[in-house]
Amino acid sequence: MSYFVGAYASSPNVNGWDKTLEKEYYDQLKTLTNMKGLEHPFVGQLHPHDDDWFLENIDPNxxxxxxxxxxxxxxxxxNPNFGIASDDEKGRLEALTFMKKACEAVAKLNASLGRQAVQAIEIQTxxxxxxxxxxxxxxxxxxxxxxxxxxxxAQIVIEHCDAFVEGQEASKGFLSIEDEIKVLSDLNVELKMRAQQPLGIVINWGRxxxxxxxxxxxxxxxxxxKESGVLAGIMFSGxxxxxxxYGVWNDAHMPPSLDMAGTKGESASLLTEAEMNRCLQLADVKKASLAILGVKLGIRPPSTSIPDRVAYNRDALAVLDRYFL
Structure with missing residues (x-):
């Protein structure tokens, strides 16, 4: 098996942009033989800092x-009203303009690599x-x-973020998963009639x-x-x-707490190997062949070396590999 890695979260470029440092990081990521590819951040252009650098340094495979x-x-x-689920029309249209730029970036990356490299786009409500x-x-x-x-x-999927809960401080505060599933299910009926690719939802463990x-x-x-037939993937962040x-109930992509001696993990993380296995078993990933499966890890402290940053990802991916043995 191979998996997606949200490599931007564990990049050594915590503040600013150093392309030499990032190249060293990418070169070491390329040694991960079970890495399918990148969960890549979209901020309005193909790469947050340098499109040309990205196209030159991404592994073409x-x-x-x-x-x-x-x-x-x-x-x-x-603009607090920005978003594709916004009831403020100006904010909703601004979000659609942003998404249109993402669509253009998909085409740019595919054209550069000469194939359909972009498998999915995660949107948030x-x-x-x-x-x-x-x-x-x-x-x-x-x-x-x-x-x-x-x-x-590229499949359009909603990445569920923490929903707004009355009386609770939200990290994101977006729509409920029930609302998201209902919209996806209704639209998928129409898409099926037209023989088009269905929409899906991705669960981020930490969120x-x-x-x-x-x-x-x-x-x-x-x-x-899963019960609604829209589960498209799981990304593991702690x-x-x-x-x-990493803060208390903070969306900082905390690495998992790992059982095996000598592995890179965070002991305070609620995301354990047992919890990862429980999610994988519930999703029945051995049969379901989820389109999206992987890890997204933030690394503390900022001074952590590049080899250690890659090791955190390597050891988290090894948990997934052990499940498939």
């Missing part, structure tokens, strides 16, 4: 899925409902517009745990998505209920 969350959070900082109005209706309207564009075979304030959150969300460099 890697597959890619874009994640729009970094660009979305930047945009929300400028902004805005934060604690400060702006959002709805399933607005999300459906936006998705219908996006489905009319040429994504060159579901943050929403529920419990390790039960990812299990519940995987179950609901979280903690205790104070650490």
């Amino acid at each position: 890697w597959n890619v899925m874009f994640t729009c969350i970094p660009g979305i959070m930047d945009a929300i900082g400028q 902004a805005p934060n409902r604690g400060v702006a109005k959002a709805s399933a209706k607005s999300l459906s309207t936006s998705l219908k517009a996006m489905l009319s564009w040429d994504w060159q075979g 579901s745990a943050i929403e529920a304030r419990s390790i039960s959150g990812p299990i519940e969300h995987i179950q609901k998505a 979280a903690s209920s205790n104070e650490s460099d």
Whole structure:
């Protein structure tokens, strides 16, 4: 098996941009033989700093899925009404303009690599409902517009982020998974009639745990998505209920706590090997052949060496490999 890695989260370029440093990091990532490719951040252009550098340094055999969350959070900082689920028409249309740029970036990367390299695009159902109005209706309207564009075979998937919960401080505060599933299910009926690729949902372990304030959150969300026939993948990021460099219930992509001696992990993480296995078993990944499966890890402290940053990813991927043995 091979997996996606959200490599941008563990990049040594924590602040600023050093292309020499990033090249060294990419060169070491290329030694991970079970790495399918990148979960790649979209912020409005193909690469956050240098499109040409990215096209020159990406492994031509890697597959890619874009994640729009970094660009979305930047945009929300400028306009709290920004988002494809926004009930504010200006904010919703701004988000669609952003998504159109993502579609263009998909075409640019595919053209450069000479193949359909982009397998999926992860979208998120902004805005934060604690400060702006959002709805399933607005999300459906936006998705219908996006489905009319040429994504060159890339599957559109919603990455579920922590939903707005009354009385609880949100990291993202987006739509509920129930609303997201309902919109996807309704649209998939129409897509099936037209023999078009279905929409799906990706569960990020850490973000579901943050929403529920419990390790039960990812299990519940995987179950609901699976039962509705829209589960497209799982990305493993951790979280903690205790104070650490990663914060308390903070969306910092904490590495998992690993059992094996000599491996790189974080002992305070609620994401354990047992919890990863529980999610994989529930999703029945050996039979389901999920399109998206992988890890996205933030690394602390910022001074962590490149070999250690790659080792965190290597050891987390090894957990997935052990499940498939």
